[in-house]
Amino acid sequence: MTHTPDELFASTAPYYARFRPGYTPEFYDLLTERFGLDGTQRVLDLGTGTGVLALPLARLVGHVTALDPEPGMLDEARKLAAEQGITNVDWRQGDSTTLSAMNIDPVLLTVMGAAFHWMDRDQTLRDLDHLTLPGGAVVLASGGAPGDIEPAPWLEIINQVRTRYLGPQRRAGSGTYAHPTERHQDVLARSPFPHVETAHWDRTVTRTLDQVVGLQFSYSYSSPAQLGPHKDAFENELRQALTDFSPEGRFEELIRTEAIIATRI
Template sequence: MDRDKTLRDLDQLIEPTGAVVLASGGAPGDTEPAPWLQVSADVRTRYLGPERRAGSGTYSHPKERHQDVLARSPFSDIDIARWDRTVTRTLDEVIGLQFSYSYSSPAQLGDHKDAFERDLRQALTEFSPAGTLDEVVRTEAIIATRPSTACTLPPG
């Protein structure tokens, strides 16, 4: 996505007092990943390779942070709200989560889906015999508005 162009277009569409809000899990590296995520990534890489798939192509996170793109846009007044919580998932929930991602969906895995599930279940069970996996999940909202302009009244 051309984020600069999108923000210029939004400048024409959004009311003068409106805002752009980006909700996400935060940028990669903002939180310490749960160790079991690497176990899942290792199994996924064995089946799908090291590049993150997206549809029929691949995906990589943008190199420039959203805040930096917003800072040079008409919506350069930026506030950020973050909430962290610990989520405990069962083995079945983690496997279902992997299948819900576009980069490790059953469509991506094709005929290897069942073998992937078996290997992932085995690797995660070895990692956590109790069958529960904790992860700190971040929710981040970047709220960007146009800078306010001070209104000055003429003397008198």
């Protein structure tokens, strides 16, 4: 069974909105201080998903343009915005390849949450150069690079169950996925935004069994679409394996928010 990336992300949307941990408040404090956010600026959220970055930023700036190629993700984002009374976000279907054709007004910041690795990074930065106001920046938010933090022991249990159902390589659509070998910082250093700063914050998150299981369905590589008719069997086996590991149903994980801020020199 093969799927397009859009199909995979569509099936993750409700799980993404409920179970992804988001970014630490200190990240938004840094952006506010660094760029003087005072409720008047314009921001672009490229690859917004369910608005993990767009919704908090909407409270700090005047307007957010939030792009995502998947309508299901945008639908979830609109629901969350309505629930939170947020009205200054323009949710639009699009991606890094459509930037030049979308008539987006100039922005102070472009933010991306763990989406840059899916793009033609060099071309995207060239296109953003034309959209970014003087003094503006590109900001990449993520959980850090693979291997930055020692993984919680229960993650290996999940990997073992996932491997039995989906194989040892990370799935991506009809093929597999490999993280780019060139660091984002190195790509940025040769771009129109070559002054690169990196900051990170670590915090411990404690999840229930239901939250850990739901989180797995928020990833494209173990999405409901990817698992297909084996989703229920996967979930049952995963629940049993995790319960054997932690009968009390408590799962702690050290997670990182990393911010890479790239500005013009």
